Amino acid sequence: MTTAVARATRRRLGVDLAGSINLIGSLLKYFSLAFVFPVVVALWYGETPVPFLVAGAISAAVGGGLELVSRGKERIGAREGYLVVALLWLLVPAVSALPYLLASEAQLSRPIDAYFEAMSGLTTTGSSVLTDIEGVDRSLIMWRQFTQWVGGVGVIVLAIAVLQRLRVGGRHLLQTEAPGPEFDSLAETVRDTSKRFVVLYIVLTLAQLGILVLFGLTGVDERMDFFEALAHTFATIPTGGFGIHARSVEEFAPATQWVIALFMFVAGINFALMYRSVFRRTLRPFGRDEEFRFYCAFAALGSLILFLELVTEDIASGTAALRHAVFNTVSMMTTTGFASTDFNLWTPLAALTLVALMFVSASAGSTAGSIKVIRHVAIFKVLRRELDQTLHPELVSPLRINRRVIDERALRGVVAFALLYVGTFALGSIALLIEGARVDAELGVFEAIAASATTIGNVGPGFGFAGPMGSFEPFSDVAKAIMVALMWIGRLEIIPVVVLFTRSYWRN
Amino acid sequence: MLGAGQVGTTIVEALHDEHDLTVIDTHAERLSALAHRFDVRVVEGNGTSRRVLQEAGVGLADLLIACTSRDEANIVAALFAKKIAPDTRTILRTTDVEYLEIWRERQLDVDFIVSSELEAAHAVSQVIGVPAARQTDVFANGQVQIVEFDVAEKADPEVVGPLLREARVPVDSKVAGIIRGGEMRLPRGGERILPGDRVIVIGSPRAAREWSEVMAGRIERVRDVAIFGAGRIGTAVARVLLEEDLAVRMIEADKERALLVAEALPRARVFNATGIDPEFLDRERIGAAKAAVFAMRDDAKNYYAATLAKLHGVELTIAIVHDTVSMEVFERAGVDIAINPRALTAEEIVRFAHDPRTQQVAMLEGDRFEILDITVRESSELVNRPFRDLPMTGSLIGAIVRDGTALFPRGDDVLLAGDRAILFAESSRVPEVERAL
Numbered sequence: 015m016t017t018a019v020a021r022a023t024r025r026r027l028g029v030d031l032a033g034s035i036n037l038i039g040s041l042l043k044y045f046s047l048a049f050v051f052p053v054v055v056a057l058w059y060g061e062t063p064v065p066f067l068v069a070g071a072i073s074a075a076v077g078g079g080l081e082l083v084s085r086g087k088e089r090i091g092a093r094e095g096y097l098v099v100a101l102l103w104l105l106v107p108a109v110s111a112l113p114y115l116l117a118s119e120a121q122l123s124r125p126i127d128a129y130f131e132a133m134s135g136l137t138t139t140g141s142s143v144l145t146d147i148e149g150v151d152r153s154l155i156m157w158r159q160f161t162q163w164v165g166g167v168g169v170i171v172l173a174i175a176v177l178q179r180l181r182v183g184g185r186h187l188l189q190t191e192a193p194g195p196e197f198d199s200l201a202e203t204v205r206d207t208s209k210r211f212v213v214l215y216i217v218l219t220l221a222q223l224g225i226l227v228l229f230g231l232t233g234v235d236e237r238m239d240f241f242e243a244l245a246h247t248f249a250t251i252p253t254g255g256f257g258i259h260a261r262s263v264e265e266f267a268p269a270t271q272w273v274i275a276l277f278m279f280v281a282g283i284n285f286a287l288m289y290r291s292v293f294r295r296t297l298r299p300f301g302r303d304e305e306f307r308f309y310c311a312f313a314a315l316g317s318l319i320l321f322l323e324l325v326t327e328d329i330a331s332g333t334a335a336l337r338h339a340v341f342n343t344v345s346m347m348t349t350t351g352f353a354s355t356d357f358n359l360w361t362p363l364a365a366l367t368l369v370a371l372m373f374v375s376a377s378a379g380s381t382a383g384s385i386k387v388i389r390h391v392a393i394f395k396v397l398r399r400e401l402d403q404t405l406h407p408e409l410v411s412p413l414r415i416n417r418r419v420i421d422e423r424a425l426r427g428v429v430a431f432a433l434l435y436v437g438t439f440a441l442g443s444i445a446l447l448i449e450g451a452r453v454d455a456e457l458g459v460f461e462a463i464a465a466s467a468t469t470i471g472n473v474g475p476g477f478g479f480a481g482p483m484g485s486f487e488p489f490s491d492v493a494k495a496i497m498v499a500l501m502w503i504g505r506l507e508i509i510p511v512v513v514l515f516t517r518s519y520w521r522n
Numbered sequence: 523m524l525g526a527g528q529v530g531t532t533i534v535e536a537l538h539d540e541h542d543l544t545v546i547d548t549h550a551e552r553l554s555a556l557a558h559r560f561d562v563r564v565v566e567g568n569g570t571s572r573r574v575l576q577e578a579g580v581g582l583a584d585l586l587i588a589c590t591s592r593d594e595a596n597i598v599a600a601l602f603a604k605k606i607a608p609d610t611r612t613i614l615r616t617t618d619v620e621y622l623e624i625w626r627e628r629q630l631d632v633d634f635i636v637s638s639e640l641e642a643a644h645a646v647s648q649v650i651g652v653p654a655a656r657q658t659d660v661f662a663n664g665q666v667q668i669v670e671f672d673v674a675e676k677a678d679p680e681v682v683g684p685l686l687r688e689a690r691v692p693v694d695s696k697v698a699g700i701i702r703g704g705e706m707r708l709p710r711g712g713e714r715i716l717p718g719d720r721v722i723v724i725g726s727p728r729a730a731r732e733w734s735e736v737m738a739g740r741i742e743r744v745r746d747v748a749i750f751g752a753g754r755i756g757t758a759v760a761r762v763l764l765e766e767d768l769a770v771r772m773i774e775a776d777k778e779r780a781l782l783v784a785e786a787l788p789r790a791r792v793f794n795a796t797g798i799d800p801e802f803l804d805r806e807r808i809g810a811a812k813a814a815v816f817a818m819r820d821d822a823k824n825y826y827a828a829t830l831a832k833l834h835g836v837e838l839t840i841a842i843v844h845d846t847v848s849m850e851v852f853e854r855a856g857v858d859i860a861i862n863p864r865a866l867t868a869e870e871i872v873r874f875a876h877d878p879r880t881q882q883v884a885m886l887e888g889d890r891f892e893i894l895d896i897t898v899r900e901s902s903e904l905v906n907r908p909f910r911d912l913p914m915t916g917s918l919i920g921a922i923v924r925d926g927t928a929l930f931p932r933g934d935d936v937l938l939a940g941d942r943a944i945l946f947a948e949s950s951r952v953p954e955v956e957r958a959l
Binding site for chain 2: 408409410411412414419
């Protein structure tokens with residue numbers, strides 16, 4: 015009787031669960047290799063490698079086990095892609111949190127804190143529950159930075175290959191790169207498209223690392239050594255934003271801050287665009303790309319507003335004002351989350367600008383989170399056309415981006431995504447506010463909004479106690495759980511998660 | 523020749539005197555009608571069949587003209603002909619601009635290709651450039667323009683009325699012919715242009731515009747054009763006009779077609795509407811367009827829409843005509859210009875089929891007059907003689923192109939060997955003129 019029911023359920027299920035589990039297991043098994051790096055760091059600094067070895071072993075064992083129970087189901091399709099992506103981004107943070115729990119680090123000894131920190135790292139958010147960062151073991155700190163870099167690789171694959179093929183939020187047609195053949199085997203196409211962008215990612219990482227190390231060696235920045243350079247590069251290229259000092263990157267030399275700002279900006283460019291430019295040895299694709307032009311324009315506008323505000327309000331002056339304006343604009347836009355100064359203390363207008371920039375965000379096809387410039391461009395054009403068609407009802411007006419006609423379904427996807435994004439953000443803000451009131455936290459409306467925006471947008475710092483020099487530690491466990499969910503949903507661009515909660519997804 | 527339809531018939535009409543023609547068509551009636559009128563050999567059969575082509579004697583022909591209305595048939599026949607007789611030159615008529623592009627990339631093995639759509643589009647663009655003109659044609663990379671005007675009552679009295687030798691004719695232009703009451707008159711100094719005449723002018727593009735003002739008073743340049751019907755011709759017209767930086771609005775009744783064209787032509791504003799809805803015309807202020815082109819499939823519909831557009835205030839209406847008979851109806855009924863793509867195609871093909879020295883030919887008044895572009899032989903008796911001494915036997919040299927530059931000769935200029943003479947002649951005199959030069 016029970017087996018008959020089970021069989022009937024299985025037959026009605028439209029998703030190949032075994033296949034999905036198999037792929038998750040396999041990826042988890044590969045992820046265990048990531049633990050080799052902190053083991054090396056630990057040995058180098060004479061710290062214990064045991065937490066990483068154990069975590070790696072668990073990761074490999076769980077992965078291998080999942081693979082084993084679902085053997086023979088290696089081929090999965092688009093539908094399973096949603097499930098794999100969503101579950102993977104829950105499971106990988108779980109195993110990544112293990113070293114935090116296993117090491118005798120008091121600040122991360124509670125599971126929710128460890129999971130928050132791991133989720134924040136892997137979604138390249140950069141919000142931290144640490145209060146005394148400088149007191150943490152070097153190997154553990156480097157692991158925390160490294161989760162951002164690894165998470166960035168995952169995001170590259172996710173943004174460029176997976177979400178595009180899953181047609182999330184109109185992405186498939188917004189990409190400058192024409193999508194390949196329809197997915198018969200998701201894994202194969204993902205592998206092909208991802209490979210070259212990961213190479214670019216590694217090249218960018220080496221470039222920034224080289225420059226920062228050089229700054230240290232030549233005395234441009236006294237505080238910069240190899241450890242610092244690597245730790246910050248690991249948080250810049252994936253637009254992560256974990257700092258390893260209480261005051262983010264404030265104490266570094268201006269030259270270092272400019273370099274970090276530059277690489278944040280570069281990391282926010284569409285990787286496909288960069289790849290094409292490098293491949294063809296010409297800068298022309300940049301000039302012709304609408305998203306890139308608007309990305310630059312938004313960055314310039316944000317910087318200008320902040321610069322004027324800083325100067326007129328006597329917060330900073332001259333090149334320092336310019337540096338803070340540009341650095342923090344780029345940091346917020348690219349959803350990195352470093353701070354060159356405590357912008358928590360700036361004026362309300364400046365704070366509002368920074369939160370607004372979290373929603374602008376950078377290019378599709380980069381590691382940035384949030385809505386992305388190209389969706390803003392598309393929505394702007396949809397609205398403009400709507401007005402035009404109100405006056406001219408018979409007008410036939412296909413919408414173009416980069417001179418290519420955009421499919422109406424993709425546009426609907428874009429609009430739907432933006433609405434879902436803003437809706438989820440609003441729900442998150444309300445939930446945080448209610449929870450804040452319940453536990454009597456020091457959380458105003460603006461702080462709640464900023465916290466919701468910063469986590470769903472995978473940015474990092476908020477305002478109030480969770481500001482760039484502060485910590486998310488004071489939030490209650492429930493609030494942390496809400497923000498973990500927001501980081502997770504935001505990173506996956508909402509739709510893959512929401513889809514899992516629809517009945518039609520599971521139905522055959 | 524393949525095809526005895528409208529285009530084929532027009533070509534036969536122009537070429538039958540000079541050439542031995544064999545016409546292939548699947549319709550027996552068409553062929554017999556043609557054989558009655560002209561001295562041509564006819565073969566009934568499918569031109570895409572190699573056997574039929576061989577029977578018709580393609581192997582011995584100098585030239586194959588494939589001018590049916592079916593692109594594929596034309597291409598197949600032309601390719602077969604090339605295989606059967608590699609020395610045979612081939613001319614292809616196509617309705618698809620894409621084949622023209624392929625030919626220009628040398629991917630299609632034919633010698634010459636003519637697209638009705640493009641011919642029509644260029645004709646429209648020339649008319650819009652010189653608004654008062656009935657018909658215009660350009661030569662020598664646009665340096666020389668040939669324009670046909672109807673002389674209106676309000677025309678400039680300094681040009682219309684006085685003796686030609688005293689009239690203030692725009693610089694760099696020549697009156698090539700005056701047609702009064704269906705009769706052609708040679709524009710000697712003692713002749714005059716009168717209202718109601720039709721005149722043919724050869725001159726520089728600037729002179730052509732000046733003539734346009736002479737004939738119709740000062741006219742604003744057209745900047746905004748409405749095109750009704752986004753079919754192949756309408757789209758080709760839009761493409762050409764957009765290239766000239768005109769604002770183009772297109773009106774297409776078929777929703778899918780409208781979307782397709784809107785996607786293909788980013789700079790055109792495309793409306794999904796019938797052109798005969800007065801409310802739509804009002805709302806979109808179609809009347810504000812200086813010119814409107816009617817390129818819908820049905821002549822009668824074009825006629826109706828053109829009349830309606832006139833009522834809404836469109837100044838210049840240009841209709842694309844599919845049936846030769848409609849041509850007269852349109853002109854009588856007050857549509858400003860009627861353009862027949864098939865006639866233009868025939869013209870273009872005839873240009874190529876003519877004497878190789880003769881580069882381009884335009885036909886005026888149906889096919890009664892031709893404009894020729896002839897390179898003057900060294901052995902010509904007319905070489906080195908001043909223009910005033912040249913005989914005027916039903917023809918007139920309007921311009922010469924010397925070393926790539928257009929000149930508009932005066933009486934004491936001298937004709938040189940190697941000059942390209944652009945001249946106006948009665949069709950019946952063309953062979954005579956060709957021999958003389």
